[in-house]
Structure formats: C-alpha cells, structure tokens
Amino acid sequence: MIVHPTRTFLVSLFRLGALGLSVTDTLLYFVGVPAAAVLVIAGLAAIGGRKGGGGDKRYRPGRPFNFTPVWFLGRPEQLADSAGTALAAGAQAPALTSRKQQQAGREAPAGGTGGASDRW
Amino acid sequence: MTVGEKQAETGTAVPPQVLDGPFSTRQLLRIDEALRLADQGTGLVFSVYVGHFDEDESIRTYTERLHRQLAEPDKSVLIAVSPNQRQLEIVTGKYARKRIPDTYAKLAALSMVASFGGGDLAGGIIQGLDQLATHAGKG
Numbered sequence: 001m002i003v004h005p006t007r008t009f010l011v012s013l014f015r016l017g018a019l020g021l022s023v024t025d026t027l028l029y030f031v032g033v034p035a036a037a038v039l040v041i042a043g044l045a046a047i048g049g050r051k052g053g054g055g056d057k058r059y060r061p062g063r064p065f066n067f068t069p070v071w072f073l074g075r076p077e078q079l080a081d082s083a084g085t086a087l088a089a090g091a092q093a094p095a096l097t098s099r100k101q102q103q104a105g106r107e108a109p110a111g112g113t114g115g116a117s118d119r120w
Numbered sequence: 121m122t123v124g125e126k127q128a129e130t131g132t133a134v135p136p137q138v139l140d141g142p143f144s145t146r147q148l149l150r151i152d153e154a155l156r157l158a159d160q161g162t163g164l165v166f167s168v169y170v171g172h173f174d175e176d177e178s179i180r181t182y183t184e185r186l187h188r189q190l191a192e193p194d195k196s197v198l199i200a201v202s203p204n205q206r207q208l209e210i211v212t213g214k215y216a217r218k219r220i221p222d223t224y225a226k227l228a229a230l231s232m233v234a235s236f237g238g239g240d241l242a243g244g245i246i247q248g249l250d251q252l253a254t255h256a257g258k259g
Binding site for chain 2: 058062064067073074113114116118119
C-alpha cells in the first residue's frame with residue numbers, strides 16, 4: 001500500500017513525543033483519568049460524610065448547635081416522674097425530651113441547694 | 121448493654137432518641153461509665169442534663185426545678201449544660217452540698233468550662249464528674 005508523503009507528515013505531526021500519543025490520547029490519559037480518579041474519591045468522601053462521620057455533631061462554641069436535649073442518670077430509677085419509670089426498663093442511661101421535662105417538677109422550690117455556675 | 125443493642129431490641133428502624141443528642145455512641149458510653157463510677161464511689165446520685173435552658177425564668181431557677189425532678193434531690197448532683205447559651209450550672213442537694221461545698225463545685229465548673237470553650241462537651245462533663253466524685257469521697 002502506498003501512503004502519500006503529505007499524509008505521513010501530518011500523522012507524524014500529531015504523534016509527537018516518546019510515547020507517540022495523539023493529542024486526543026494525551027488529553028484522555030493525562031486529564032481524563034486523573035479527573036475521573038478525583039471524582040470517584042470526592043464522591044466516596046461525600047457519601048462517608050453524609051452518613052454521620054461526626055461533622056454535624058461537632059460542637060463549636062459560638063455556632064448554633066442543633067440536638068435533642070438529653071438527660072443522663074447513672075441509675076434510671078432515680079427519676080421521680082412517670083418518664084423515669086418508662087426509662088427504667090432499659091439499663092441504658094436515659095434521655096428525656098424537653099416535652100417530658102415540662103410535664104413534671106413544678107412543685108414548690110426546695111431550699112438549701114448549692115452548687116456553682118459558669119459561662120464560657 | 122450498648123445503644124446499638126437497644127435499637128435491635130425495640131425492633132424498629134428508628135434509632136434511639138439519645139443518638140439525636142449531642143454525643144456520639146462512644147462518648148455516650150464514656151459518660152455512662154463516668155456516671156456509674158461517680159454514683160458507686162460516692163453514694164450520691166449524679167445526673168447530667170444537656171439541653172436548652174428555658175428563658176422564661178432565671179437559669180438558676182430552671183436548673184433547680186430540673187434538680188427537683190430527681191427522686192432524691194437532697195443527695196443528688198445535677199450538672200446542667202446549655203451549649204448554645206454557653207452556660208453551665210451545677211446544682212447540689214442539701215446533703216450533697218455538705219459533701220461537695222460550693223467552692224469545690226466552682227472549681228469543677230472552671231475546669232469543665234475550659235473544656236467546653238475548646239468545643240469538647242463530653243470531655244468536660246467526664247472531667248467534671250470525676251472531680252466532683254473525687255472530692256465527695258466515699259459515701
């Protein structure tokens with residue numbers, strides 16, 4: 001098969017360098033492949049972050065922090081209101097909702113309590 | 121029993137409400153352990169509240185009302201923390217106050233506040249529990 005000399009010249013112009021890659025191949029290997037790798041890693045990181053990697057749960061002073069109020073007791077049976085009896089069934093430290101807290105403990109204040117308070 | 125097991129026991133896909141709280145499972149377990157050790161070591165009843173303080177009344181009144189909801193307020197110690205209001209209250213009952221004088225409660229509060237200021241809620245609570253329990257001594 002006879003190849004026209006002009007065509008050989010044109011082909012050799014598009015296959016420069018030691019690897020002899022065309023411009024399209026160069027773009028594919030050196031831009032396309034790294035871009036695909038970056039996208040895959042970014043995608044995996046986004047999925048991992050959304051599953052609760054702790055990003056939202058982190059408390060930073062001065063920034064709003066949304067969470068359900070919790071109340072822990074070493075011995076759940078020590079709580080006086082009805083919520084306490086329900087929680088006593090599980091051995092896990094209990095958590096109360098703010099609604100349950102409002103239901104109980106509105107009697108007269110008991111004197112003689114002490115303690116301390118502070119701000120940060 | 122762990123939090124994860126509790127979820128399996130109830131048989132629902134909804135996670136326990138405590139996991140919507142400010143702590144991870146690991147932190148919850150550490151707080152649970154610290155509370156248990158403090159209770160066992162001192163004979164007092166330690167309790168930790170993390171949430172918003174009602175602004176209708178003074179913060180002290182509100183936390184004292186929370187304290188009264190405990191079965192034995194006299195021998196109870198309530199550590200109440202409001203991360204958004206950046207406020208910490210320690211409430212000791214009549215009997216607990218004799219074991220933990222207000223000056224020592226203030227010392228514990230100071231070290232807790234130092235941790236909270238650095239963004240470490242669980243660490244501060246555990247440290248405070250340890251300090252209060254150590255000072256209260258054996259019951």
